[in-house]
Amino acid sequence: MDGMSTWPATGALLPATRVPGGELAAVAEAADFAVLPVGAVEWHGPHLPLGTDLILAEGFAGESAATAGPRGVLFPAVPYAACPGQTRPWPGTVAIRPEIAVGYLADVIEGIVAAGFPRLLIVNGHDANMSTVRAAMEWVSGRRQASLLLVNWFQLVTPAETTEIYGSLPARGHGGAYETSGVLGFDPEAVRLDAVTDLPPKPKLPVTHPYVLVESRxxxxxxxxGHISLASEDAGRRVRELAGGRLREIVEAWVAAPLPAPPSDDPLPGDTAPIRGAS
Structure with missing residues (x-):
């Protein structure tokens, strides 16, 4: 490969949109994986941009490639997503129906795999994408030989670590100090810390068991x-460092593992029992 299709020496990802069609096969052959950021266009409060989830998805997607590490090809981010009822009434939120999101994501994922990239890392910046992306991945994995890895940046830093960074006050809410710091870690000019005062989140249920609670308002x-006053560029750099390092660890372990076998409609191995009703 030469020209635009040479990987940057710094370990940055090679943008798929800059690969000439005639070089695609060689790029796919040389790549260790492809990357697809998925985000949303959604209200996050007066202090954060509507593209918060895209900034985070694209930012952490860029963190997936380390110098002298596995080589990745970056595909354009998916900008629109299914959004929860909590944010749909607010200005700037552009929501698509979940069934549309699943079908769209399935086509995008399958298209990337069909282009010669059996390993696809999906970096998520919008929590509601986890279910739609997972459903699309499951569908594609039954049609193509693929290893599809979904990582949500938000989960790469533990609650104990955010407590260490921000103190005992809740920091992990929608548009809260943790998410705000994440944006500050990539694009501090996009944040308006002086646009809001702290809005303490609703307390969680007084139980320790895992649960999912969906409420309208x-x-x-x-x-x-959230407590936006806890957010800072220093915290953002720490969040980026922690989450980016863990993402690279995941990618390196994933790329080192063997690819799965292609999907098959054949009977399970050793299944020689006759089909009932057959003559």
């Missing part, structure tokens, strides 16, 4: 909640 709620 929690109280208090202004399309975001």
């Amino acid at each position: 929690p109280d208090p709620w202004q399309g975001w909640s």
Whole structure:
């Protein structure tokens, strides 16, 4: 490969949109994986941009490639997503129906795999994408030989670590100090810390068991909640460092593992029992 299709020496990802069609096969052959950021266009409060989830997805997608590490090809981000009822009424949120999101993502994922990239890393910046992306991945894996890896940046830093960074006050809410710091880690000019005052989130249920609670309009709620005063560029750099390092660890372990066998409609191995009703 030469020209635009040479991987940057710094370990950065090679943009798929800059690969000439005649070089695609060689690029796919040389690549260790492809990367697809998925985000949303969604209200996160007066202090954060509508593209918060895209900034985070694209930013952490860029962190997946380390110098002298596995070589990745970056595909354009998926910008629109299914959004929860909590944010749909707020200005700037552009939501698509979940069934549309699943079908669209399935076509995008299959298209990347069909282009010669059996390993696809999907970096998520919007929590509601986890279910739609997972459903699309499952569908594609039954049609193509593929290893599809979904990583949500938000989960790469533990609650214990965010407590260490921000103190005992809740920081992990929608548009809260943790997410705000994440944006500050990549694009500090996009954040307006002076646009809001702290809006403490609704307390969690007094149980330790895992659960998923979906509510239309929690109280208090202004399309975001959290102690924004805890956010800072220093915290953002720490979040980027922690999450980026863990993402690279995941990618390196994943690329080192063997690819799966192609999907098959054949009977299971050793299944020689006759089909009932057959003559």
